[in-house]
Amino acid sequence: MSGKVVEGNTYLDRVEQEFRGLIIPRYKFRRFFEEETRIFFDCEDDDPMDCLKEILERRDLKEFVVLLLTKEKEGGGLKVLDISYRNLGTETLRHFITHYQSQLEPTVKMSLMAGGLEYLSLIGYSYEE
Incomplete structure (x- = not known):
């Protein structure tokens, strides 16, 4: 990994600037964001990259979270899912x-379409401990 780690809020500010009118509920996101892997994560250590490497290999995470930006087909409102x-x-x-x-994203996109939402972009990934 050679990506850049930034504060999660810094990345979310960029997303809000790109998609005018979007207000992202910040409570859903962790402190740091790594741009190459697109992972939001927390870290108490001095080196966030060390934390990220550990998180990527942990086998005891309870849930994996995918954070998407969608648009309502009727009305055009933007929504974080x-x-x-x-x-x-x-x-x-x-x-x-x-x-x-490789396997789940195509199904998610089809499900969103069936539910009246348009997939705009992947915001990132996260996890629950």
């Missing part, structure tokens, strides 16, 4: 992200 997936085994966040991108 968080989708949680229980970790039923000992899957890592790194493995989940690969699985989500």
